[in-house]
């Protein structure tokens with residue numbers, strides 16, 4: 001099975017990965033590049049954007065724009081696979097946005113014809129077996145995939161974290177549905193953001209609850225599809241005795257989760273309590289604020305889930321009384337002078353807001369625990385702007401393969417008789433990077449491998465024939481890397 005990273009080896013947004021076996025191609029994600037990061041523009045990929053796509057398919061890990069956003073550019077005949085509830089949420093989102101952005105009409109049409117899968121229910125495409133594993137992320141119904149073909153297995157993490165509400169079950173899930181794999185293609189968003197995860201979702205919820213108890217008027221700016229945070233705030237508001245206010249679109253998204261998700265729909269987090277979220281009324285394109293409504297909010301206090309737009313701004317202005325505002329999103333949107341800076345959001349927030357957020361991505365210690373469970377021969381970081389930092393963190397435990405966009409590896413099954421295998425070593429620690437058909441394939445993966453970054457790691461390439469093995473090449477890993485530059 002060939003694993004190729006078309007984009008994402010050195011950037012966070014717009015990752016595209018290809019798994020190929022005997023002419024069949026399985027791609028994972030086709031999203032937009034993020035503002036503020038490097039740009040490679042439109043991709044030209046044989047078997048995906050053009051050429052013969054009769055043996056190709058695309059898997060979507062989750063509905064964030066950097067994973068799904070560019071699928072409208074792909075040929076219409078290409079089969080697309082996405083999680084059932086994630087598709088539902090994206091349909092609500094695209095339907096909501098289609099009048100302001102034409103791309104969402106196209107997105108709707110694409111997704112209406114998409115195939116859906118569910119957690120823990122494996123399926124196949126050509127020679128590939130695919131096991132979707134539900135992971136905790138700031139997008140709901142997000143997946144990792146175990147992908148196998150030709151006796152080689154890979155685990156593609158997608159975006160994930162281990163400090164959310166649903167993370168505790170991860171080790172059990174891995175044991176039951178994944179086991180050990182040959183390679184992990186892993187997201188590394190937080191390599192360079194060590195402080196992004198200093199709180200769990202649960203701790204954050206406690207703090208919100210305290211704030212809601214202390215303040216009568218609360219306005220939270222939040223991404224409309226950050227489902228776990230949304231339900232977390234809903235329950236915190238309920239416990240604080242405040243009215244939980246959302247617009248009709250936001251309520252529709254919440255309903256998509258409570259009513260339809262087979263796996264999590266039964267969980268307490270995604271169930272409505274004694275009072276359902278209260279839906280804001282419209283009047284001639286504005287939210288309606290009547291005297292009764294004002295009196296009602298004045299009596300109980302409220303938590304309003306808002307987005308940065310004129311309609312919400314006007315609503316907030318017309319509700320009397322003091323308000324505490326919160327930013328429950330990544331702080332990159334409010335950093336002046338950056339490409340991600342969102343002036344509307346900054347204006348809506350005003351000066352005295354509280355930033356209260358925790359990352360949707362894994363911190364590095366939890367990632368280590370995941371690798372310990374999966375036991376890979378090597379790890380390929382993607383979705384990161386610091387792949388070398390990733391190597392620095394993990395290269396003493398696992399060989400880290402840092403590729404460039406367009407590079408790949410081509411491992412074969414260990415059961416094939418005549419195989420070439422590369423080894424890396426440092427002191428007494430020795431690791432085999434897998435099995436390959438040709439010496440140059442073995443040397444190619446070695447030339448991208450980091451192992452004991454700060455020490456002199458060595459490599460060897462062995463040729464296995466019948467019952468004997470012959471050394472084909474050996475030397476210092478650093479010298480091999482220099483040669484291939």
Ligand SMILES: [Zn+2]
Nearest residue numbers: 062064139159
């Ligand atoms: Zn994401």
Ligand SMILES: [Zn+2]
Nearest residue numbers: 064066067159
């Ligand atoms: Zn992402």
